[in-house]
Amino acid sequence: MKLALPAALALLAATPAAAQQAQPAPAPATPQTPPKLLVVISVDQFSADLFAEYRARFTGGFARLLTGAVFPSGYQSHAATETCPGHSTILSGARPARTGIIANDWTDFAAPREDKTVYCAEDESVPGSTSGKYTVSDKHLKVPTLGEWMKLADPQSRVVSVAGKDRAAVMMGGHKVDELWWWDGKAFVSYAGRTAPAMVTRMNASVTERIGEAQEPLAEPPFCQARSRAFQLNPNRSVGDGRFARAAGDTAGFRASPEFDESILALGAGIATDMKLGQGAHTDLLILGASATDYVGHTRGTAGSEMCLQLLALDQTLGKLFAVLDQTGVDYAVALTADHGGHDMPERNREHAAPMAARVARGLDAGTMGKEIGAALGIIGPVLVGGNSGDVYFAPGLSAANRARVQTEAIKRWSANPQVEAVFTRAQIEATRQVHTPPETWTLLQRAAASYDKGRSGDLVIALKPRVTPIAGTEGGSIATHGSFWDYDRRVPILFWRKGMTGFEQPLSVETVDIAPTLASLIGVKVPVEIDGRCLDLDAGPGDTCR
Structure with a gap:
């Protein structure tokens, strides 16, 4: 399947067809020297379930990766399976309890502004900022990343991070990057004061032109036609049979479509080519955060024609990316994974043999619960802050005695709700030690501890209980989501590839925190800090890439 590309976005599309094959000519032997370029790709919301469903249909970039080292049961092992925590694990080797990135947003009552919600990738001290209108920053990431390890070992190593979301680019890029670019809803931007390379200027002009043109419906192969069925969620919204037709000027439609990932990967390939990454005496790092799968999953679900078309298109776009890199002649290694999994909308799940799937009941959120608890206990003023799952905070004005009373009553009420699996206190979580056993064996409390600061x-x-979606209605932008304790949100694929390597598949569980030390060992860089991950041996034979 090919997208109808305007000439302005021809960087990837113009790659000669002969270079777009899924697998280049094999090298004569397993590589013995370190690669000159590491390419790390995160596909936002690319669950292990989606990988299993589509892997036999891939003919492009994913097909190439499937000839390398395949770990179909990778884990974002923590409980807070959101974008920011997940991305913080991929190139740090550390779980969120160590990275400090415990959610996309958290509450900080000491924040120097009226808005006490703090976004994971912002600097809340900037005057006039809010959690929704913020200055992007890496200040909340407590650990160094692979790029920083590389620069410590060799200051001439270069790090480029390009993503569809600021939090993806920042959390994977870390504190020392040479180029850092993300999509802000209108254009690819970076930290204030950075000069845009010529490639960024060209890409922004191309994307503006592309958004200004209508997008015709994508051709739908038979495999996707079988998944095409409309679900009328409310009088104004139907999903399931879309083909990414888009009116001219529809920026939101562009973002939740294969067009978006194509622009992200094209920008990354263009910057890498212009900077000649991997062509010098030093090993470089190219980081790419493909975000469209997440936007499609949230707004259309994971099991309709939209996700089918999105993944098949991404497969072809990855193939074109690799073809561009092949043309440089650089010896590069690829790691691909995801920041978290995802769960389809309950309306379709119930028709797909999961009758227990449901939306969370209204009134289970901390605000509503807090009002009820405050009234029952005779406490005047706010009592609880938070949502219907994840982190809930006691209001700062409560006395110690009232905090204890509120905690007892909150545990009682949430625990009695049939949609709630467990309620954990701060004391319980802090008393739970981090473990290094297989992540599928972890208790819920151990999962919570892995993302607790x-x-x-x-x-x-x-x-919440399994298959309970924490979105109460269908009137908002998102109808499906992730973020739970459960394995459909925790499990992601982890794929490694390098030209000439002998491939293998390991079905046993590994973790995303294993990626950074694995790549560090591959290029001979020592891990300079304590981490949670371990090196994965990518040699299929008696050799060991972790030595």
Whole structure:
């Protein structure tokens, strides 16, 4: 399947057809020297379930990766399976409890502004900022990343991070990047004061032109036609049979479509080519955050024609990216994974043999619960802050005695709700030690502890039951989501590839925190800090890439 590309976005599309094959000519032997370029790709919301469903249909970039080292049961092992925490694990080797990135947003009552919600990739001290209108920053990431390890070992190593979301680019890029670019809803931007390379200027002009043109419906192969069925969620909204037709000027439609990932990967390939990454005496790092799968999953679900078309298109776009890199002649290694999994909308799940799937009941959120608890206990003023799952905070004005009373009553009420699996207190979580056993064996409390920071996490952590979607209605932008304790949100594929390597598949579980030390070992860089991950041996034979 090919997108109808305007000439302005021809960087990837113009790659000669002969170079777009899924697998280049094999090298004569397993590579013995370090690669000159590491390419790390995160596909936002690319669950292990989606990987399993579509892997036999891939003929492009994914097909190439499937000839390398395949770990179909990778884990974002923590409980807070959101974009920011997940991305913080991929190139740090550390779980969110260590990175400090415990959620996309958290509450900080000491924040120097009226808005006490803090976004994971912002600087809340900037005057006039809010959690929704913020200055992007890496200040909340507590650990160094692979790019920083590389620069410590060799200051001439270069790091480029390009993503569809600021939090993806920042959390994977870390604190020391040579180029850092993300989409802000209108254009690719970076930190204030950075000079845009010529490639960014060209890409922004191309994307503006492309958004200004209508997009015709994509051709739908038979495999996707079988998944095409309309679900009328409300009088104004139907999903399931879309083909990404878009009116001219529809920026939101562009973002939730294969067009978006194509622009992200094209920009990354263009910057890498212009900077000649991997063509010098030093090993470089190219980081790419493909975000469209997440936007499609949230707004259309994971099991309709939209996701089918999105993944098949991404497969072809990845193939074109690799073809561009092949033409440079650089010896490069690829790691691909995801920041979290995802769960389809309950309306379709119920028709697909999961009758227990449901939307969370209204009134289970901390605000509503807090009002009821405050009235029952005779407490005047706010009592609880938070949502219907994840972190819940006690209001700062409560006395110690009232905090204890509120905690007892909150645990009682949430625990009695049939949609709630567990309620954990701060004391319970802080008493739970981090483990290094297979992540599928972890208790819910151990999962919660892996994404708990005493300075940022809630006083209570709420876990909904499996298959309960924490979105109460269908009137908002998102109809499906992720973020739960459960494996459909925790499990992601982890794929490694390098020209000439002998491939293998390991079905046993590994973790995304294993990616950074694996790549560091591959290029001979020592890990300079304590981490949670381990090196994965990518040699299929008696050799060991972790030595």
